[in-house]
Amino acid sequence: MVKLLFGGRRTLLLAALACVLGSITVYANIGLLAASAWLICAAALHPSVAELSVAIVGVRFFGLARAVARYAERYTSHDATFRLLADIRVWLYARLEPLAPARLAGLDKGDLFSRIVADVETLKFFYLRAVFPVVIAILVTAATAALLAWLAPWLVWPVVAAYLITGCVLPVVLSRLSRQAGQGVIGARSRLHGVLADSIDGLTELAAFGQAANQTAKILLENDRLTTSQEQANRITAAAEAAGVLGMNLTVIGAIVLAAPLVNGGQLDGVYLAVVALAVQAGFEAILPLPAVVYYLQESAAALARINAITVQAPVGTANGETPVPANALQLSADKLSFAYAPHSAPVLTDITFCLSPGKRLAIVGASGAGKSTLAGLLLRFWDCEQGMLRLNDCDISAYSPESVRQIFSVVSQDTYLFNATVGDNILLAKPDADPADFQAVIEAAMLSEFVDKLPQGLATRTGQNGLAISGGERQRIALARALLKNAPVWLLDEPTAGLDAQTEAAVMAHILRAAGSRALILITHRLVGLEDMDEILVLADGQVVERGTAAELLAAQGTFYQMRTLQQDLLNIS
Ligand SMILES: Nc1ncnc2c1ncn2[C@@H]1O[C@H](COP(=O)(O)OP(=O)(O)OP(=O)(O)O)[C@@H](O)[C@H]1O
Structure with missing residues (x-):
């Protein structure tokens, strides 16, 4: 200085x-x-x-x-x-x-x-x-x-x-x-x-x-x-x-x-x-x-x-090594991962273990505050875990720089930020030199076509700071289009369909699952309906995995997932 x-x-x-x-x-x-x-x-x-x-x-x-x-x-x-x-x-x-x-x-x-x-x-x-x-x-x-x-x-x-x-x-x-x-x-x-x-x-x-x-x-x-x-x-x-x-x-x-x-x-x-x-x-x-x-x-x-x-503060997650992240065939695993936000505060995550390979679809569900977004933050190296280990291709994730780790993820976060720019520029943020055909494909995949057609200046319409000039659901779909355009090997989607009506949500989810193909998918969601296509569901409660399995297995076990889903379905039926 x-x-x-x-x-x-x-x-x-x-x-x-x-x-x-x-x-x-x-x-x-x-x-x-x-x-x-x-x-x-x-x-x-x-x-x-x-x-x-x-x-x-x-x-x-x-x-x-x-x-x-x-x-x-x-x-x-x-x-x-x-x-x-x-x-x-x-x-x-x-x-x-x-x-x-x-x-x-x-x-x-x-x-x-x-x-x-x-x-x-x-x-x-x-x-x-x-x-x-x-x-x-x-x-x-x-x-x-x-x-x-x-x-x-x-x-x-x-x-x-x-x-x-x-x-x-x-x-x-x-x-x-x-x-x-x-x-x-x-x-x-x-x-x-x-x-x-x-x-x-x-x-x-x-x-x-x-x-x-x-x-x-x-x-x-x-x-x-x-x-x-x-x-x-x-x-x-x-x-x-x-x-x-x-x-x-x-x-x-x-x-x-x-x-x-x-x-x-x-x-x-x-x-x-x-x-x-x-x-x-x-x-x-x-x-x-x-x-x-x-x-x-x-x-x-x-x-x-x-x-x-x-x-003077040291950034979280500096690179301990210069190991280059391979472009494909990524194996991501968590081994007894525990994390607290402050040194002497209660852990937000305890003993989390899972494995993610190309093509696997993993859902993380749980009540509000269970630690789902925190887990996403650890995967992106916004924070580093204190106990246990996150591995990328059998190597401690801390061996990679945060920037290179983030390159392997296409992310939709819960509070995605939209810049005070046009709809098109906000999507292109993920890949400024995107092919026009790919760009058009993600607009359709995120079900944005109808919305864009109605805008006074189409894709050139400004979203306002943090997307204040558009609705919450539209904002989330722009965020999804942005993530799909990046098309990284691991898709990390935190409530990608938040704010969408049931019909649009079902269509968007169907596309996500279809388009993910051989990419690994982590879906963080409160919505417990429609998770039948996921290979594994982790049910978090107070930062711990209390249940895991496919939707069919969890429903058969009639535990936390079953109760949460039944309650959600009842509420949907009432409404
Ligand atoms: N930056 C932070 N500093 C301290 N505590 C935090 C921070 N972010 C989250 N927490 C706390 O960690 C716990 C887990 O939060 P997290 O956002 O991971 O939950 P979540 O399962 O994603 O919740 P939701 O479904 O409501 O988004 C909560 O008790 C929350 O208050």
Whole structure:
């Protein structure tokens, strides 16, 4: 991360150039004010125009040079900064991806968004208001001291001392005040983003339960807290600016007080009194930003700590080896698999054992919370089991990288995410270069043709974020089409027909079973009707396999499966 903060060679060169240009801007300002002061004072004595010509040219030159240098400095410093921020964003996203879903599950979405967007954005002040001003101040102080040593040696130490007091002592004093303020703004902003994200996601529920006013009050409360924190921060930066200006004015007065006796004693031409005063004032342009540097450093440190808190986490399921996953003939087996979400919490799965070979159809059924989706998460290496073993072709699954393991699965998850893109693009996510015939085939297999035909722009119709512009059943069928298009050797379908009417469900299931062919199929479902074609059914209860067998065997045993199915059929008959 530290390496990333200072960027690559090109960014470093741009940053160095920005500092040099920033220093040139200040030197040009010193030259401009010094030449102007000399010109005004000398002109008061009515010399010939020829005597003033050098100063006139100097004013023009320094005036133009200052404008050009300032423009170039702003351009390069912002270019370097935004390049660095872009690198940090890319790095952060690359670090976040392997952390999902296990390490990100408990995080507030708004807070996460705040870290990725607002906290990274805050880091721009680290460069623009902290790093660059400090480097420029050092360069200007060194050059000013050298210049004064040549022109007015008696001014070197007083001016350098004034620079040091304003640029170093003041920031240290102000740092005590600003310590809380930087963290306060970051924390308050994150809480506001959290409540806003929650409110937007839950708009329908808030309206349905008449809680919009209460939620608005929560937003206003967090907004007030952020405003209070920002006001406190603004007071500190304003105080820092005021203290800097005070330091500058005192230094100018001090320089005049020191120079006046020299003028009286004839050691310094009176015309140079104004030159000294204005040149000293102009040099302060590099020192004025320093009192606020500590505030920006503290704010950046708070933002960095929040980014770091996420990225230091080790992803679940890193590859222990580089064993390549074979494309075909996959054997997947679980041997006394146990798993708990947290180290000391109760196990969600205990002693799960099964075997899956090409062409086998395995159903996993059980009550809500029995652990079915957790088992799917373990197969996809979103989590790793603590006891027992998952094997892929007789090799511990942890020998493969999570990415390569996921390649062998076509997945429909319970909460499939649809991007705010077209229906077609959402399906093509699985295989962007899919053959048009295959694409058409999966649309028909997922029984989407009629739905697509009715859409105003057909496949080019947008689904809205997370498919909010379409129904739950349509969303699930798009997810199914996406999984079928991938056509991996193992199909892992978690409630693929959720939200479908009985007739469509039966047709979709019949197609899935037909199309699966020699692929291994794991079907996770609550629907216990129509499982006659499955080779094995695992009945889970409280994370354990309480029954296993074919539908006929389980019905004959008249155990849990039989009771659950009878109850379901009764309910269907009543409805
Ligand atoms: N990320 C998580 N962290 C902690 N506990 C979790 C997490 N996800 C699920 N659980 C818990 O693990 C248990 C099993 O959940 P799981 O989602 O696997 O059940 P399920 O059988 O798929 O349920 P459903 O049929 O309702 O989808 C539940 O008690 C659930 O609360």
